[in-house]
Amino acid sequence: MKRSKLGPWLAIVIGAIYFLVPLIGTFEFSLRMRRGEYSFDAYRIVLGDPQFQATFAYSTCLALATILVGALLVVPTAYWIRLRLPGLRPVVEFITLLPLVIPAIVLVFGYLRIYNSSSWLPLTASDRATDLLLTFSYVTLALPYMYRAVDTGLRAIDVRTLTEAAESLGAGWPTILFRVIFPNVRVAVLSGAFLTFAIVIGEFTMASLLDRPAFGPYLQLIGANRAYEPSALAIIAFIVTWACMGLIQVFGRGARMAAETR
């Protein structure tokens, strides 16, 4: 059956225009800072801004903490569900979907009410405690993605045989988890990690309402007060997102190739 390719081409071209024009527009705008000529002044100013460096570093640390806590929470749980408690699987899957159902702003509203400084667990009483609460909030946001990634990774390996082999060689639970299971789902954890990083790095709502000096609120502040810097920041944010997605693909491909040559 010979079909016309005009329609598909048209769809792709219109799609490409819609998605590329804002990027081109933003890039062009970010170069306009110096009157009459293009320059990278906006980038120089942004990258040299101590506020930028501080907030970006803060959000990076938070993203790394989120990835660490998220992996330590999700990998053992997903492993254990596969190995011992398959009956609980629908319950756990449902819970991991909840962060997609309950908007982030509602979750953080709840945190502010039950963990305020006069509550039984005053997580907003000091800056360090609030950092902890923000990390846990981000773990919650990343939960659907992290769980899905790790669970897909576990599906590809024979959890039961690996566990029994390790047990018969005398390995204890910590050894099985950290030296057998974790290395085997490394790629899955990494792809969950980069996705988490992309979500956390520019997150605005939770950081702003918990009043922490993260990159998202900084972006908003610059957007409200400056003309050209926001465009430069948007391009930087786009590159960071692109890098995260690209790294997921690179690691995923590496794993596939290793599996094929095995």
Added chain:
Amino acid sequence: MTALSIARSRLGQVSWSWLGVAPFFVFALMFLILPTGFLMVGAFQDAGGNFTLANIAHLFQPSILSAYWISIEVSAVSAIAGAVIGFFLAYAGVLGGLPRWIRPTLMTFSGVASNFAGVPLAFAFLATLGRVGLVTALLVKYFDFNLYSTGFNLLSFSGLALTYLYFQIPLMVLIMTPALDGLKRDWREAASILGASSWQYWRHVALPVLWPSLLGTTLLLFANAFGAVATAYALTGSSLNIVTILLYAQIRGDVLHDENLGYALALGMILITGLSNLAYIWLRTRSEKWLR
């Protein structure tokens, strides 16, 4: 190992095995169930903690109703437009017969664009379609056409919906591509042997199989836009009265002057996103029957 000790260790494993998932459930309780439950209960209480339906009734005042309504409209428009455009893009990528490099490029780009949301997305659209944006300026320069004279304003309903499409369309592409892959070639061949036209094939075979995932994904896109805060806040400040921005202002400074009404506002949001997500999950299980 004696039989007894094996039996004992088995027994031990049964009772201990719950401990393996305990951290997860404690986490879910502390950071998902309890915070949401607190708001839900608070929505039915007055300031003194007594049961009341007054907060729910107060949601029906014009300013709050209009906030919900604008949110629902923006989310619905961006979800439906995103679903239609995203479907055609996914179709072009999977079944369009285009060069091979199109599909991986489309998928990679969709992965990036669906995650490029929040504040930077607002900046990108301001730089493009804002009053001094590139496209606005080029239209004036080459076509002598002032976009803003048509009543278009990026900082308004249509502008927000147009901006949301930037993450809605790619999300649709990412979810629909596997579904389109699930359409078996045999079906198409069988239909064409039986003399069906391309239109008849789509009308009687492909669309009936695809509609649960089409509709379901549209609902997912709806919930996705409904809960969004950052893009709208960075784009319009507080000039556009949508429910997430109202809730944001309420959390910051109790603009409703009623704590419990704030909880009811949150409850309404959970109900709307919850219902559309439940419908999505239900439709998805239906669509998985065929698309395996």
